[in-house]
Amino acid sequence: MAHAHAHGHAVKRYSGIMDWLTTVDHKKIGILYLIAGGFFFLVGGLEAILIRVQLWQPQNDFVSANTYNELITMHGTTMIFLAAMPLLFALMNAVIPLQIGARDVAFPFVNSLGFWTFLFGGLLLNVSWIVGSVPDAGWTSYAPLAGTTYSGNHGVDYYVLGLQIAGIGTLIGGINFLVTIINMRAPGMTFMRMPMFTWAAFITSALILFAFPALTVGLAALMFDRLFGANFFDPSAGGNAVLWEHIFWIFGHPEVYILILPAFGIISEVISTFSRKRLFGYSSMVFATILIGFLGFMVWAHHMFTTGLGPIANALFSIATMLIAVPTGIKIFNWLFTMWGGSIKFTAANLYAVGFIPTFVMGGVTGVMLAAAPADFQYHDSYFVVAHFHYVIVGGLVLGIFAGLHYWWPKMFGRVLNETLGKLTFWMFFIGFHLTFFVQHFLGLMGMPRRIWQYLDGLGFNEMNMISTVGAIMMGIGTIMFLINVAASFAKPKTAAFDPWEDGRTLEWTIPSPAPEYNFAQTPLVRGYDAYWKEKMEGRSGMTPAEPIGPIHMPSPSILPFCMGLGLFIAGFGFMYAPDWGHFLGTPLTMGHMIGIVGLLITFTSMLLRSVIDDHGFHIEEAEILKDMGGKA
């Protein structure tokens, strides 16, 4: 009855490049996130290699001191905001709706908007390399170094505006996942039956929601200081430089958990699947995830022990930080107990997951060491810190992403990655990683400060820096091997089975690889945790449907999200150069202002059009669904 009306609307379906620019399908947006995040991962990785080449011998002058500052700033910023988070969003987009048995995300349009704003923000940040004034105040961009007095060129402006735009994208992406998980679950999929990766994505999205607005304010204040002469962080006009540190880390510490929680989720899925056992201590795992998310907001000042907060504040933040080791420890033991007594298959994905556990424990242990405020005064700003956060971010997050990519690749692309090459890649990357960063603990303890361009001969730093550089190159080779694996997989036909690992436990393995546009021909009825495994154990081949087959309503594709992102890009670029360029036809506005206004007009016009034009969507007919299902009709 209801559908007859909607059939009247023309079905717009684009093909080729327009299909990708206008798509609101979460699976395609996931692939876009993967491509963009992968690209920025390569850029950030190249920057890392250049840093290590500069440091491979004492007093090297491969790059200039200024370029080195630009490299470390852009490496950190790119890897955190433009590589790690988008790669996680790629997996979340590709998997979450499938895991909860949903046909779509809650806000397909907003999802697409999130991607395009992220991409244009990231591009704006990296345009700085082309223009030649690159952010060079560190990824934390501390004031007053980031102020106009010490960073006079447009480098930090690119940081501020690029991150602001990319941050908007991340924030709305987070809201989309929260609502999707709350409102779109299949019948029977209660909260305590949700797969662990979905739980992790849920808590991560909540952290994004509450952490990113703080960054928005910090970046806006820094922008006002730089572009309009405000005095937030300028002590000579009554401002406070430490205020930036507080705002940045109130955002920045939850950000660390935004990154690592999804990796925890991936590891939980992979280990459980390839141990062929139910995840040990599921409810304690959920509880630990929530607790980590909660405590993540209470510990930001442990990045600032040496700023002089006083003993009481230092002690409290120290204790709060150490508390986080408790839920994290619960998780580690749960993974070990999941493997205990399981019939473990060491696939490439599982190798990454198993390699993750000891590596992350090492990063966690140095974390507890750093949490001890008096000891931190010694470690602060040394290579020990560099080693610590690379152990948790590369050894934790990046291994988790690789595990997830190998695991879900067939579901995303219908092709299984080559297992042999995958395992070789793991060993190359894993050994390279430990070579690079293990020695940096000792470099730090010996007194090598971080962020230095050169070091002198005869300090005992030479050999370890050499080892570190060799390790970095091995990680680079590992990454190239992964790319070769990807390319090779695309040379093969799409032949992956529904459940290519044969031990799939969750709903995404009950549907074709890759999933059809509408995900589930019939919404499944979920009868327990590990929904698919439960059906398998009871001798069924698939899920019990919760509804008959019928036409499926889909949202229309739209170019507007792309336009909104493009408008913000143009606006950011214009306003940044407003003080530099000549006036526009004798008005008080400069050319930069005009470009900025044009950009904002594009964005606001797109928003207006989105509000005014109702999206009726279209229907996928029963006949087409039956055809997809293999002509069962």
Place this chain on the structure above:
Amino acid sequence: MAANGSSPEQSGRRHKVEGPKKHIVAFVFSILLTFIAFATVIGGEINKDFIYIILLGTAVLQVFVQMAFWMHMKDRGHRFAIIGILSGVFIVFTCVIMAEYWVWW
């Protein structure tokens, strides 16, 4: 349209059209609290800390009234809305209080 002012049974849920009275009461209450806040400051001559307590108390009370009545937070089906807002409020309060108390004083 008019046919819809029908009995609750017809749609199967709470359906009575609520009158404006409740909201006018909330409005009067808000105005009153605002008045108390302004009067305390203009009246002056009391202990500074005491004034701060009254100001923050009236503000929090007023926000509570508005959230409950005007933003329908006391109605059913607002569980995640309440969790969402309260998490935000909780984080804000911890941050503001920590920043104010330990860092600046």
Place this chain on the structure above:
Amino acid sequence: MSAHTHTEGQLPHEPEKATLEGRNKVLGFWLFLGGETVLFGTLFAAFLALRDSVMDGPTPDHLFDLGLVAIATAILLTSSLTSVFAIQAMHRHETKALINWLIITVLLGLGFLGLEIYEFYHYVLEGHGFTTSAFSSSFYTLVGFHGAHVLFGILWITLLIIQLKRKGLTVVTAPKVYVAGMYWHFIDVVWVFIFTVVYLMGKVV
């Protein structure tokens, strides 16, 4: 899913929650307001940290005119009440009354914005510019962010009034009106803290 099931005349009591899209929108907007709370919270924290750094500029207790603030507060509080009446009219399916209450809300919002612009203009003349001190920068940023939210709300509700006139009250337009109402209340709630923390506390010497 079934955005076309209901035609006008058969609207349910709460049309904003009749469709899954509508329920998603309302929940998503609630969560967004949770994020906005953190945004304004951070601005308040920055303001509190910097409010004593007046440098050579005028101090808050010399600067602020409580009469003006009281009028602005009364206007915004009233506009919050009228937006409640708008939502009530929507629940009664009285599109005309709904539009009228929204128009009143927008007019009151414009009045508030006008007062704020006048106030800022006045302050600048008294030597309290954006770049004068850390206090002035954080003051204009906090109150200005709120003002920008009011401006956005006015434009948004105006657009909705036009849509209501052209499309009528449907299960598509109703959630939009409902979340715009939530947004307007949120702005009012933020203002309660602004007049308390910025203006009234600034007057306490």
